[in-house]
Amino acid sequence: MTIQEIVLSSNIVVSLLPSSYGNKVKISPDIIPYSKEGYTIIDERRDLIKLTAINYIQSLEEVPYPEIPVTASDSEKSLILLNLQWLSPRMHLNTWIDNTLVDVLSLLTPKPYPYSNIELRDFSFYDEIIYASITDVGYGYLTADDSIVIIGEFIRHIWIEKEENLTVAFNNISTSLQSIATAISELQLNITVPDGTGGGNGDTGGGDSGSDENNNTGDDDFMPLSIKTSDYTITSNGERIACFTENGDFTITLPANPARGWEVEIIFLAGGNGYNIPVDLNGKNLLRLDEGGGYSLDIESIKLTNENRGGKLIYSDPNWEFYPNSSTSNGVDINLSFSITLVP
The missing domain is CATH 2.60.120 (Jelly Rolls)
Incomplete structure (x- = not known):
């Protein structure tokens, strides 16, 4: 103080x-x-x-x-x-x-x-x-x-x-919860998912090996969305950012030193007067699936717009990747969730 x-x-x-x-x-x-x-x-x-x-x-x-x-x-x-x-x-x-x-x-x-x-x-x-x-x-x-x-x-x-007011106290609690969530996420990265062949708990051995009886696909959105209206740098694993551009463009910067398996989510909220949200890769590269089905490192910059509303990124060390990508079963190219500028 x-x-x-x-x-x-x-x-x-x-x-x-x-x-x-x-x-x-x-x-x-x-x-x-x-x-x-x-x-x-x-x-x-x-x-x-x-x-x-x-x-x-x-x-x-x-x-x-x-x-x-x-x-x-x-x-x-x-x-x-x-x-x-x-x-x-x-x-x-x-x-x-x-x-x-x-x-x-x-x-x-x-x-x-x-x-x-x-x-x-x-x-x-x-x-x-x-x-x-x-x-x-x-x-x-x-x-x-x-x-x-x-x-x-x-x-x-x-x-x-x-004196410390309630807003500051709640922020401190939020920071503590975010640290706990990050620790949980890092622990989950080391858990081996069963292959689904076992028969316990009424499991017939079939179905999606990454799903449980509650239809949990392993996509644990354990952190609440944090609303941002100005420049912000992500520092923790699992952060979920919702961007509202009421006052103009601002930049979301990815973590400087992420660990393999870190996952972040950046979402563009509608009603923000049509501004854009550039995403700063913070010195890292971003993989994409090209037309031939291979991976390319030819992305110069990405941003969120009213048409490209964002999504999740996962760090695979040393590059960030879109998640999911166009190899998923539904065939949707998640690259379109972000507006992409390729290297000339």
Whole structure:
């Protein structure tokens, strides 16, 4: 089965207000379980990305931006900014995965500006919950004039697999039955038919040596007809193909590596708009009875038409043969069951 990925994306907006004092506020959205008829959910991963905290804190003391000497080294500049961030009047913005603290950011007042933006880390998770909280570190908590708004993008990656329907199940059963039928056919090729001279079971010893009391002539059509409307390659012994040309010509290809005694049947169904069914011999030759009663290998191609409705072919190794052929007692030339083109 093929596994598909479904990607669902939405935006989030979460506010941290004075009323949330001392509490964690969930920033990962509530999940509605995903479902799709005929599919099974295999796995799901969730991402919170492009998270930004918009800082509207006005209650803290304004912090003047430090003057950094032109001659200051990089390490000195870093220390000045670090002291500004962590030694100034501030609040802490904490982010959590479930009950585990994973990050702490310093929140200074944006004064004299109305707000400032602070980037947060991305989160990739499964069933966990992502929280945020504000901590008072000695300079006060959010007042009525303060707020922190967290925005970002929430993405769900969902992997699904199509469930096997009844049609597929029936096809699998059909394939298994076809394999069993093929095995039975191959076993039958090794059975010696009695010569009819015995007297058991009320048999008088006369009659057709290949017939039984149920008038079974040995022509075991043990497989049902399989309807085909497009190109198809026969792969098993005993396949019976019924061709319906509702959409145009298509080709039936004989097995690539048949064994001696393999039998296939190809039939042209009426009502198919008059199209033809070419039969690809797949690199093999086809014997026919010529006018002199001998066998010839002069067939270039064969096909089924409205007038030539097809029939059975038997592989005699290394050639295919029509079955039955014109040597049968009724004298009918079975070659006419197929439209034949001879080698020029």
